[in-house]
Amino acid sequence: MPDRVTLYRAPTTPADADAVADWLAERVPATVAVRDRFLDREDDGLAEAFAEARVLSPYEPETGNTMLGIVRYEERALDHPERAGGVIYDGLAVQEALRERLPADERSLDHLHVPLLDRVLGTWGDHDGRWHKRVNVLGQPAPISVPGLYEAPAKPEQYYKEKQRTAMLSGDTPPREVLEEQVDGEFLVQDDPRTTEVIKGYVLQAYHYLATGEDFCATEGCRLANPHRQPGVVEAQLCEPEFCEEHAPRYEA
Structure with missing residues (x-):
């Protein structure tokens, strides 16, 4: 079980790492600290590492372009x-x-590192042969993609219907901002003011994984759940109660 947790700021995003750390410290028996941006360091090899991690095609598992x-x-x-x-x-x-x-x-598992990142992360799906955007990657460290919060979970079905309808009428895909204004429904948008509140649950998931070995909660509406659609994210991270009956005794403040 981690007895230390270190979060790393993502200053180009609306995620407030200090507020997340305060929330987490009230719920876990660990010392929680915040450091500046993980990627904000002099490291000649880091740029090449990201180049090697680039996804080249949504439907090809190979990655990397180090030109x-x-x-x-x-x-x-x-x-x-x-x-x-x-x-x-x-x-x-x-x-x-x-x-x-x-x-x-x-590097030991008793000191969890959670870098908040301004990059979009994905994992390859062997079951369907394509890449899937992700909000977080559990483990040590446990990177969390802030833009992935808006892009990874699918938006309401009406969003995609309106996108297709407008494209058919105009021959062009409407800007994201236009679609977000036209479509009713609960979903997060880029630079959403609710970002910090939602990120709290994903940071707790990283802690929970190292503390218990469990990945995600199967109960919809629990902050430890991993919904694949935006309305589910809103329900899990922004609605009451915060936790299911199993996890409430452990994490309710």
């Missing part, structure tokens, strides 16, 4: 993360690259 231009892009993305975007990275490969960069005396 000079791609590595240069990743260097700029590390220095100026607000300019990056539109790329999916293999979440397990990113996790391994970050693990290698943990301080040697902080």
Whole structure:
């Protein structure tokens, strides 16, 4: 069981790591601390590691493009993360690259590291032969993709119907902002002011996994659940009660 948890800020996102740390500290028997951005460090090999983790095709498991231009892009993305975007990275490969960069005396499972990232992470699905965007990757460290929060869980069905209808009428896909205004339903949008509140549950999932060996709760509406659709995320992370009957005694403040 972790007796220390360290969160890392993602300053280009609306996620408030300090607020998340305060919330977590009230619920777990661990010392919770916050550090600056994990990727904000001088590391000549980190840009190449992200280049190697790039997903090249939604339907091909192979990753990586270390051509000079791609590595240069990743260097700029590390220095100026607000300019990056539109790329999916293999979440397990990113996790391994970050693990290698943990301080040697902080790699044990009693000190959990949770980097909040401004990158979109994914995992390969052998069952359907395609990449799936993810919010978090459990383990040590446990990276959490803040943009994945908006992109990974599927939006309400009406969102995609409206997107298809508008494309058929105009011959072009409407901007995301337009669709978000047109479609009723509960879902998170980019830079959503509810981001910090939702991220709390995903950080707790990372702690719970190392503390118990359990991945996700099967009960819809529990903050330890892993819904694949946006309305389920809203229910699990923003609605009462916070936890199911099994996990409430352990984590309710």
